[in-house]
Amino acid sequence: MAQWKAILLFGLVLSAACLRPAAAEEAEDADDEDYAEAERAHLIVRKWFKEERAVQGRNLTVHLELYNAGSTTANSVELVDADIPEGFELVEGSGRASFAKVAVGSSAAHSYVVKVAAAEGFATFEPAKVTYKADADGEEQTTVSTPAYVEAITAVQELQHYALIGGKYASLGMMRTSRDWFTAFAVLAVLGAALGGNSAYKGVSTARTNQRRKKALAELEKDA
Ligand SMILES: *[C@@H]1O[C@H](CO)[C@@H](O)[C@H](O)[C@H]1NC(C)=O
Numbered sequence: 319m320a321q322w323k324a325i326l327l328f329g330l331v332l333s334a335a336c337l338r339p340a341a342a343e344e345a346e347d348a349d350d351e352d353y354a355e356a357e358r359a360h361l362i363v364r365k366w367f368k369e370e371r372a373v374q375g376r377n378l379t380v381h382l383e384l385y386n387a388g389s390t391t392a393n394s395v396e397l398v399d400a401d402i403p404e405g406f407e408l409v410e411g412s413g414r415a416s417f418a419k420v421a422v423g424s425s426a427a428h429s430y431v432v433k434v435a436a437a438e439g440f441a442t443f444e445p446a447k448v449t450y451k452a453d454a455d456g457e458e459q460t461t462v463s464t465p466a467y468v469e470a471i472t473a474v475q476e477l478q479h480y481a482l483i484g485g486k487y488a489s490l491g492m493m494r495t496s497r498d499w500f501t502a503f504a505v506l507a508v509l510g511a512a513l514g515g516n517s518a519y520k521g522v523s524t525a526r527t528n529q530r531r532k533k534a535l536a537e538l539e540k541d542a
Pocket of ligand 1: 377431
């Protein structure tokens, strides 16, 4: 009979455990409903670059898009972008913009152009700040955009990139004649010499160092 009691107790504990989260969920649902009932604008701001790559000496277009995912129009929208990182220079437009309104389900966009000057390697364009009136009371709301990341490369690195893509197509059988192959190899060899010219030298000096090591080892072994 003790067994039955244990099972009964177990059942009670189990149902209590099941009821508790259900009650909590109900409370959460109520909160969600309250929130959904309040008509407000909700801007989602994304920041990215129009160009695929940032090449030194060329332009890079910073693009910002403000999408209203809320349930009412966003009014008096002010966009202020963060300072551009070191190594980039502003050449056209600015990081500031205003929009009288952004309707529900639509977006506003702003872009400006910077030049990739002395930038090298990875750079972060910090998030832009956006303020707007989110509801009928004119309550001000502030949000930030996503940051945008870019890798600044040199024109030579860009050439190398295309050379590598070329190599990929070559291996896919795009090179039909031996002349095509010869041309491709000649181009890659010239690029290789320009880009990795000292790797051959490094190879030679490594070999020399290895020989010196071997000699030194041999000497040691003699002494031992
Ligand atoms: C970069 O943008 C500026 C301003 O729009 C333009 O005058 C210049 O020609 C552009 N430079 C290049 C390399 O596209």
